[in-house]
Amino acid sequence: MTTMHNKYKALLIDLDGTMYHGDSPIKGASQLITYLQEHKWLYRFVTNNSSATSEQVADRLNAMGIFAKAEHICTSAQATAHYITEQHSPNPPKVFMIGEHGLRTALVDAGIEITDENPDYVVQGIDKSFNYEKATKAITLIRAGATSIMTNPDLLLPANGGLIPGAGSIGAMLQASSGKQPIVIGKPSSILVQFALSQLGVEAHEALVVGDNMSTDIAAGVNSGCGTVLLYTGLTNANNKSYYTEQAGCDAEYIFETIQDFQQFLTNE
Incomplete structure (x- = not known):
């Protein structure tokens, strides 16, 4: 059977x-x-979720009584870093990043240089400190030829019983302003x-x-x-x-x- x-x-x-x-x-x-x-x-x-590292996600699960190790976690940040290194091999890629600790950690751990000077990619995830300056820089770089990558398309996220804008909301702004459709990872x-x-x-x-x-x-x-x-x-x-x-x-x-x-x-x- x-x-x-x-x-x-x-x-x-x-x-x-x-x-x-x-x-x-x-x-x-x-x-x-x-x-x-x-x-x-x-x-x-x-x-x-691209904002947290796999260790942080595992800690959160364990705190709720759900057994987890970092190796059990696959985040959109990790998948983004893997995708970039696979696409850009053998040369070390350069990235302009809009995002938080989890995304930065995944990129750096993969040997990716984070810079705002002539990057190969603009990588964007959730960023609670997102502002007009970051948006302007990202749009300028995308229009100059950098490949746009969005960690995930979630427009809204649950928070404290309500909803907040997700990575997809930021991505929608960058796409509309740059005229370039991003590669979506999540x-x-x-x-x-x-x-x-x-x-x-x-x-x-x-x-x-x-x-x-x-x-x-x-x-x-x-x-x-x-x-x-x-x-x-x-x-x-x-x-x-x-x-x-x-x-x-x-x-x-x-x-x-x-x-x-x-x-x-x-x-x-």
Whole structure:
């Protein structure tokens, strides 16, 4: 009999809305990760967040009781650095950066020079100190020929019970002003997913993308050729699912109300 573990080798798991809300873990998150470890599933936490390092993300998960090591985390910042070095090999690339600590750390760790003088790329993520001066510099460099890269297209981010502009909002401004469309790294682009797959050493058809957002998580899985699991733990629920399916232009292969339901499915299969 074909089981889920025969069909798939790995899970690529979203974080915000799938594992936690704010600083509160979603019921069943910790137990799911324990189950995956006990049953020898490969997995990565895959996040569009470029502001934090993998160590910081792991610390946050552990503080919520969800076991994680830095090696379990794949951020859009890490995938961006990997993409640039792969595209620009063998010469060390130069980057003008709009972003925060996580993005800077990923770029520097990859041997990328951060500069505002004749960069090869303008790399932009979330930046809470973004200002008109940074925008002007970025637009000038893009129009002069630097390749524009956006870590992720999220327009809004949850914060303290409300919403704040995300990296995609800054990116939309730069795109409109420069007239140049950026290369997008994070979900729903397949680049971040492919980066996570390469870390695990598995093919797309051997992995399940697990998330709560049709337009990012599920779309990224579909775009990458992975299986997809939608959880009604965050943005999407039974009442709005048809709307978000239409917005995403795709559908999930498997749908579960809770993390516990998903874990039970893996157990039964």
